Amino acid sequence: MKIITISYRLPLSIKKQNRKTTITQSAGGLATAILSYSEKSNANLTWVGVADFEKNTWENHKDSFSKNFEIEPVFLDKKLNKNFYNVFSNSVLWALFHYFPSYMEYNDEAFEAYKTANEIVAQKVNEIYEPGDIVWIHDYHFLGLANLVRQQHPDAKIGFFLHIPFPNFEIFRIMPNKVKRYLLEGMLGANLVGFHTWDNAIHFTECVEKILGLNQRGFVFSQDSHRTKVGSFPISIDFDKFHDAYDKPNVIALREEIGELYHDKKIIFSVDRLDYSKGINNRLYAFESFLEKYPEWKEKVVFVIVIVPSREEIGKYGERKRMIENNISRINGALGNYKWTPVVYQYQSVDFDKLIALYSSAHVALISPVRDGMNLVAKEYVAARKDLCGVLLLSVLAGAAKELQEAITINPFDTELIADKINLALNMPEEEQQRRMERMQGYLKTHDVFRWASNFLSETEEMHSHDNKAQQL
């Protein structure tokens, strides 16, 4: 038996150094969690995804890949991939599912490319599938895939998990009928369809009922070939990895460096991919309003903001970057002075140790998405605070807010209220910070990414075996 995992990106990185190319596994939480489940259940793991490297590079260097699991890259034609990934996945589904309908750039050619890409990936899965395997499909790039695999293998165990929100009916219905049906029927090919929250699960079941006319009983849809269960499976992080990193010598050294640099200031911190869903401008407006309303904090606080380049070839992302940079420069110009830069900005990623050093130095993490499936940064910030200090300000529109009950919640559009909450957070007594951190860490320790993957996969198996038993009766 093996687990076949499908995601757009493959969990590997290709490095070229001194004319030598090596392929290594990238240490994402998802990969480690699925590997851990596969080891426990004595299963092999094969990962299918879209290659962002040339076929030649793969053929010539695949033997250098450490063999924790098998990789099956799918090579897509450039134009097809652009329409599939940049246009339909990221400028239709991402926009709509994050409640930005006016950002949707739908066209039929892109939808056709999406269907074709799903078919090509299905073909790859069908080639490697053997009876007994579990197929785990991830995210909005492959909403059609479960149904395509099901058509070839009616008895397959298939799980589908959506990492982004599923919108309500009024938003979902905006898409053309043929698209809506394709996407919903596609997802229903799975035995289990999982979301981060029950709200998303309810939106999905409502769309299926209203658009496909199927009825659910207890969040289960019955179809001729199989039944599909719908549920909430909030993703999490490798808690120990983030918690224990606090004591790494390099992290300690970096934290000391940050401490010296900002010895007379408190640090507000945020880190995200550049994305309009992350509410980066909202938090800048709130920070500006905080400095205006509480001028006693001037020169005593710094907002360190790390933005990781993402989807730069899509127009809306370039536009957003310019807006963010204009706002930062306006705030620094208007409120800063030659001794003090209020917003310290970097448009590059940081490595893991620096990330932990920043998390564990920040008095406040300001996380303000205007819509987010979960938001792992919020969970990582909490986990990294082995010292139990720091305050998490978290948007109610992030899935994580449902679980992290001791966060100070914010509405990302309520600029003035966020300003007050920043002031509250910076003045929060240490005992209260500790009490809140302790509660949240207690929760995350037990609700980690390993439990998430294991719950999802065992429930997929359970759902499948129920159906099999029912068919045998």
Ligand code: GDG
């Ligand atoms: C999607 C959904 C859902 C970021 N910058 C750096 C860095 N990161 C890492 C963080 C975190 C991850 O990237 C970002 O995860 P998020 O959950 O915050 O956001 P998305 O990328 O939008 O992810 C989201 C997630 O899928 C999982 O289901 O939670 O809602 O949108 O792990 O640490 N890591 C390092 N340097 C950086 O500069 N090392």
